Amino acid sequence: MSDDNSKQSRIQSLEEVRGLATEGSYNAALDLIEEFLARNPSDVEGWRLKGNVLELKALDANEYNSKRLTSSPEYMLARECYEKILGIDPRNTIAMIDFGDHYKNLNAFDKAMSYYQQTADVLSKGESRLSWDEEVHDLLDRAVELTRRQGVADKAEALRKACQEMLDRRQQHPDTREKSLPCLASLPGFDAGALRQMTQKVRGRQPR
Numbered sequence: 693m694s695d696d697n698s699k700q701s702r703i704q705s706l707e708e709v710r711g712l713a714t715e716g717s718y719n720a721a722l723d724l725i726e727e728f729l730a731r732n733p734s735d736v737e738g739w740r741l742k743g744n745v746l747e748l749k750a751l752d753a754n755e756y757n758s759k760r761l762t763s764s765p766e767y768m769l770a771r772e773c774y775e776k777i778l779g780i781d782p783r784n785t786i787a788m789i790d791f792g793d794h795y796k797n798l799n800a801f802d803k804a805m806s807y808y809q810q811t812a813d814v815l816s817k818g819e820s821r822l823s824w825d826e827e828v829h830d831l832l833d834r835a836v837e838l839t840r841r842q843g844v845a846d847k848a849e850a851l852r853k854a855c856q857e858m859l860d861r862r863q864q865h866p867d868t869r870e871k872s873l874p875c876l877a878s879l880p881g882f883d884a885g886a887l888r889q890m891t892q893k894v895r896g897r898q899p900r
Contacts, residue, residue: 702732709741718749736777736784743773743790751797758799770794783814786821789830796834801844805851808834812854825862831855 705728712721725742732738750767754760761767771794777787792807811831814820820827832855838848 702735706737706741709745713741713745713748716752718745718752721745722749734780736780736787739773739776739780740787740790743770743777743794746770746773747794747797758797761798767794767797781821783819784821785811785814785819785827788814789827789834792834796838801838801841804834805838805844805847808838808851809847812851812858816854816858825859828855828858828862832859 705724709721709725709728712718712724722742722745725738725745729735729738729742746766747770750761750764750770753766754764771791774787774791774794777784778791781787788807788811792804792811794804795801795807796804808831811827815824815828815831818824832852835848835852835855839845839852841848
């Protein structure tokens, strides 16, 4: 198979998984992503998608209740997916944000902050994996949310300021080049917006 065909097949496989997950067909989506990862064991986008689907399944099954999530096998398996990504790519900012969200959903705000702070450190050096601007804005949103959480409010405020300073510097120096690495979103035909729409369901609702 040619490189172009191989890339297109990869995109189609991951898009099919995303489509099934968006429809709520989590088991079918997980079956497909398991087959994909068996063929592509180092594909970080595949591991991220598996983690996101597992979290989505767990969050829906447990009615977005943080206490119930702690005993959810699917939610714990999602953590292993993000660990796998960071084992392959230790500076993967998307996985760090996902990991922070994972712990935030468990109300483990100190742990979440540690991952968000690691993300900010990498982003401050101009690195990203999807889009520097979007990732900094995502991080800023989480920092603002955590400023309302007792125990991490001061750290969250410091993170908020750091994110805002990064955005301000980029606005003053718009020609600064990002150090984004090739990923799924850079491939022809991939609908990055659709993937964000799916993962937003994981990120966008705060468990009780």
